[in-house]
Amino acid sequence: MEEKEEKKISAVVIRRLPRYYRYLGELVENDVQRISSKELSEKMKVTASQIRQDLNNFGGFGQQGYGYNVKYLYDKIGKILGVDEPHNMIVVGAGNIGRAICNYSDFSKRGFVIKGLFDNNPEVAGKEVAGVKVYNSEGIAQFIKDNNIEIVALTLPKVAAKEVANIVVEAGIKAIWNFAPVDLNLPKDVIVENVHLSESLMRLSYAIANQEKH
Amino acid sequence: MEEKEEKKISAVVIRRLPRYYRYLGELVENDVQRISSKELSEKMKVTASQIRQDLNNFGGFGQQGYGYNVKYLYDKIGKILGVDEPHNMIVVGAGNIGRAICNYSDFSKRGFVIKGLFDNNPEVAGKEVAGVKVYNSEGIAQFIKDNNIEIVALTLPKVAAKEVANIVVEAGIKAIWNFAPVDLNLPKDVIVENVHLSESLMRLSYAIANQEKH
DNA sequence: TAGATTGTTAATCGATTAACAATC
DNA sequence: TAGATTGTTAATCGATTAACAATC
Numbered sequence: 001m002e003e004k005e006e007k008k009i010s011a012v013v014i015r016r017l018p019r020y021y022r023y024l025g026e027l028v029e030n031d032v033q034r035i036s037s038k039e040l041s042e043k044m045k046v047t048a049s050q051i052r053q054d055l056n057n058f059g060g061f062g063q064q065g066y067g068y069n070v071k072y073l074y075d076k077i078g079k080i081l082g083v084d085e086p087h088n089m090i091v092v093g094a095g096n097i098g099r100a101i102c103n104y105s106d107f108s109k110r111g112f113v114i115k116g117l118f119d120n121n122p123e124v125a126g127k128e129v130a131g132v133k134v135y136n137s138e139g140i141a142q143f144i145k146d147n148n149i150e151i152v153a154l155t156l157p158k159v160a161a162k163e164v165a166n167i168v169v170e171a172g173i174k175a176i177w178n179f180a181p182v183d184l185n186l187p188k189d190v191i192v193e194n195v196h197l198s199e200s201l202m203r204l205s206y207a208i209a210n211q212e213k214h
Numbered sequence: 215m216e217e218k219e220e221k222k223i224s225a226v227v228i229r230r231l232p233r234y235y236r237y238l239g240e241l242v243e244n245d246v247q248r249i250s251s252k253e254l255s256e257k258m259k260v261t262a263s264q265i266r267q268d269l270n271n272f273g274g275f276g277q278q279g280y281g282y283n284v285k286y287l288y289d290k291i292g293k294i295l296g297v298d299e300p301h302n303m304i305v306v307g308a309g310n311i312g313r314a315i316c317n318y319s320d321f322s323k324r325g326f327v328i329k330g331l332f333d334n335n336p337e338v339a340g341k342e343v344a345g346v347k348v349y350n351s352e353g354i355a356q357f358i359k360d361n362n363i364e365i366v367a368l369t370l371p372k373v374a375a376k377e378v379a380n381i382v383v384e385a386g387i388k389a390i391w392n393f394a395p396v397d398l399n400l401p402k403d404v405i406v407e408n409v410h411l412s413e414s415l416m417r418l419s420y421a422i423a424n425q426e427k428h
Numbered sequence: 429t430a431g432a433t434t435g436t437t438a439a440t441c442g443a444t445t446a447a448c449a450a451t452c
Numbered sequence: 453t454a455g456a457t458t459g460t461t462a463a464t465c466g467a468t469t470a471a472c473a474a475t476c
Contacts, residue, residue, distance in 0.1 A: 082423030100310030199232035209296030
């Protein structure tokens, strides 16, 4: 009751924010100064109403008769998304997906700093992937504490992912980016964001099987 | 008007189907014969009502007083998702994500057969990744026609992804699995399933920034 | 038959769209 | 000031949950 903004923002709104951020980022790159909800809605193929409703969950970022200042709105959404400050992360599992994450420079551009890549395989420990050092998994808990790690990406088979999830949560981690095809059952103050590629591919396959029916 | 089932299934229902499929697959592996919507709802942490509503979009798969036969329901959902028959696919872009997809055996288990990996880099052409041959991108259109390819996975930077999308659609492709951080604007009979990792990571970052507020 | 659990209708809840007064 | 476009309320639409008759 101390703060005025206690209303919970719905998950569907959060889900759309990064897309707004991406479009606004492109407008910033193209030196566009202002945009109206109508113009943006045409670019993004959503309704102008939805854009205004979504943004107004977080405050009045526009100006009547003018629209939105692109750079200002971009920065505001960046702040809401928490990409205005860096987040230290580690990746556990040095397979292709783990290495892909280490290689993907877009993440570091957004402030996600990969401090280490962990793997059980003694052959990879000591090497480097895209400038990220590879460590043996034994040291994970200590490394998390020593390096102020916030996010752990799990790019492991499902059984190993469950095990490592428990270890890192024990070490104080509150945010897991899970690529294993499993639902991690963790304390409810731990945030899990799943990337289930198999499920994505099956949705595509569903759509193929049903596209004839319009 | 010729078929009775003309009602459009909503996207939220489709989105949940692969998760049902995954849980049922595990039950099949554990030799569980039958399950009620109530039991499944407790496992999956959704309501029993939702499970019954979702399934009844596709038909009555259960039996009053008994519940659902696990194997039967698993096969039915597999058929609905189109994983009962093989789908030929190619991957364009031999970076880490492209190679990860080629390596990930779960997809082939589900009938997604990767027939080739394409890349512009002449150094990789002719090699193999997890048994998948790497070809030069020039031959994509012909390869699609010759090999009965249904799905193209795009694991390329965004400008290249847009270009290749146009080429493969021109060659008759109706289903694209897009990993590039861009919205492909294609004819509306072309299905695009996006995997936007940056957006996923930003949702995690949003949740971190806002977790203190319960 | 009695008990269990579905399939399905009705009630509730939440999200989207439309409309427009406020205001730059 | 007149025109434009937001912020916000109200109306609509769709999704979820509850309830229960049907039925195995």
